Amino acid sequence: MSENGQLDLSHLHPDAQQIARLPNEERLRYVRSDRWIGYPRASAALERLETLLSWPSRLRMPNLLLIGPTNNGKSMIVEKFRRSHPAVTHPDHEETPVLVVQMPSEPTVVRFYTALLAALGSPLRARYRLADLEQLTLRLLRAAGVRMLVVDELHNVLGGRGDSRREFLNLLRYLGNELRIPLVGVGIRDAYLAIRADDQLENRFAPLTLPRWEADEDARSLLASFAASFPLRRPSPIATTEMTGYLLTRSEGTIGELALLLTDAAVAAIESGEEAINQRTLLLAPYTGPSERRRLFERELT
Structure with a gap:
């Protein structure tokens, strides 16, 4: 909250700021929709x-x-x-x-x-x-x-x-x-x-x-853009060097998998009231990476 009691949404893009003021149901629909993140x-x-x-x-x-x-x-x-x-x-x-x-x-x-x-x-x-x-x-x-x-x-x-x-x-x-x-x-x-x-x-x-992503400045800039696009009411500290390495390892370095992981974490952030993508909401996210999905599928077949 700002000093006058209004939500401080300066960490978000202008479009996301408008959505962040809406009820949870509308914010969740926005989070789950496709969006263009330039890089x-x-x-x-x-x-x-x-x-x-x-x-x-x-x-x-x-x-x-x-x-x-x-x-x-x-x-x-x-x-x-x-x-x-x-x-x-x-x-x-x-x-x-x-x-x-x-x-x-x-x-x-x-x-x-x-x-x-x-x-x-x-x-x-x-x-x-x-x-x-x-x-x-x-x-x-x-x-x-x-x-x-x-x-x-x-x-x-x-x-x-x-x-x-x-x-x-x-x-x-x-x-x-x-x-x-x-x-x-x-x-x-x-x-x-x-x-x-x-x-x-x-x-x-x-x-x-379009090679797999590495934990460099471009990846940190990409994560900062993701963080600013989700209508969460608190800043998401995901553009740090440590968090970049963790997220790319978990998503196996592709932007599509990274978007799935961050979307699940953003949903968890809204539903839990945490209002940010952080260590807690990333653990709450039900996301599993491609290799883990394959292992689970192969285990069910045996």
């Missing part, structure tokens, strides 16, 4: 995506490969970028500057074209000849004004047989040449291995990595 590598990725989107059309367009461990912020960056360039509805058509599609778990050319049509909102017939499917997809991509194609879960390419894998890599090269738009592949390290299998694609896709 240097994410900003660099967004800047690179902006550069690619504004690139003049030419025969050999530059592409990007966004690589990182599972749950380390790749999809959040893509979604942040897509929302900053939303689809625009015109009287006779809808313009989609950034199209995001997920690589099928068992990739084939037909399944990928079908996924593209679904992402464009096109009605699908039960059967298409491959040549007709290809021409329809290209026509709709052009009509929708797609200026960037993002392929998430690109590492699923390795799940295909050798011949289908090669066919799909050829398809990526064909789409880039035919549409003259940048392609962005998103995935774990195996996505790079898939692209590296084709010399021409490897030369076109510039890698940008």
